[in-house]
Every structure is written in C-alpha cells, then in structure tokens.
Amino acid sequence: MAVTYVSTASDAATTLTMPNHQINDLLVFFAFNGNGSTTPTVPAGWETRLSHSGFNRSCVLAWLIATTANTTSGTWTNATHLGCSVYRSNSGKLLFPGSASLSQNAASSVITYPALSNTLSTSGSWVFGASGTEIDTTANSAPAGMTNRTSISSANGEIGLHDTDANAAWSSNVNVAC
Helix, strand or coil, X not given: CCEEEEEEEEECCCCCCCCCCCCCCEEXXXXXXXXXXXXXXXXXXXXXXXXXXXXXXXXXXXXXXXXXXXXXXXXCCCCCEEEEEEEEECCCCCCCCCCCCCCCCCCCCCCCCCECCCCCCCCCCCCEEEEEECCCCCCCCCCCCCEEEEEEEEXXXXXXXXXXXXXXXXXXXXXXXX
C-alpha cells in the first residue's frame, strides 16, 4: 500500500477551510489553544488520538476518514490555531494507528520533540508530528527527518504540522510531538 501526502491547511481560528481531499482520505487534525489550558473541543465525527493541557496552553490531535470530498472542519471551540494534513492510499482507507507521544515544555523558548519508539513492524509507515507554542516562533521548524507541511502564527502563538515525507520503513530516530 503506497501512501501519499495530498495537502495541508492551517489558520488562526476555530474553523478551517479544509485542504483538498476525497473520499477515503485520512484527515489528521491538530487544534491548539495558546490562550489557556482549556482543551479545544473536538467536533462530532472526529476521533481524538491524544489531548493535553497545562502551562496555560492545550492541544488535541484528532483524525477522520473522509466520507465526502467536501468534509468540513466543524468548530473547534477554544482553539486559537488549527491545522489539517491529508494523506491518501492507493489501496483504500488508511488508518491512524501507532504511537502517539506528547512533550510539554514550561516557559521554554525551544520546542523539544520526544523520541518515538519504533512500534510498527512494517515498512510503508509515515510519522506525523505537530507542535504548538505560545512563546516560541519556531513551530515551523520540522525536527530532523521530517518536512514542515504548514505553520501559522498569530499573537496567540504558533503551530506547525510535519511528516516524514516518505513511504519508507519507520525510523526510531525520528522524533515527533504534539
């Protein structure tokens, strides 16, 4: 099964004009609240992969398999920044399995991505990473081994969405965070 990156969109808002997608595409969504520790709400239909709050910021990572070519984001209440990446398989639906990892830095000006262990035994796996910050302006800097797909900044912080940009064996040397 070959996986390809399709498109990405981001905005400093509670709703997002979705990137181009079609039926059966995997939509990976990151919502960040740079104004407080109230986690953004996940609209109906999206499945939460992980969420976190603390140090006056919060985030949630969610996913959805598109059932139409005009899927909408819904409203992510309490979000200050949103991002969505789209992935496609040449053999049907994709899944969003594997590990999820979270790193949180208190008043630090550097985004630190934790190591993600190699939990998949098959090649063809991609690694997705997202970062959100209220004080740093380097969320657009992807960690080593990853490509920055989008970033958006405002007075309330910044987010960045990244992936390994390859349909290759999972490397335990790639670091990711949400």
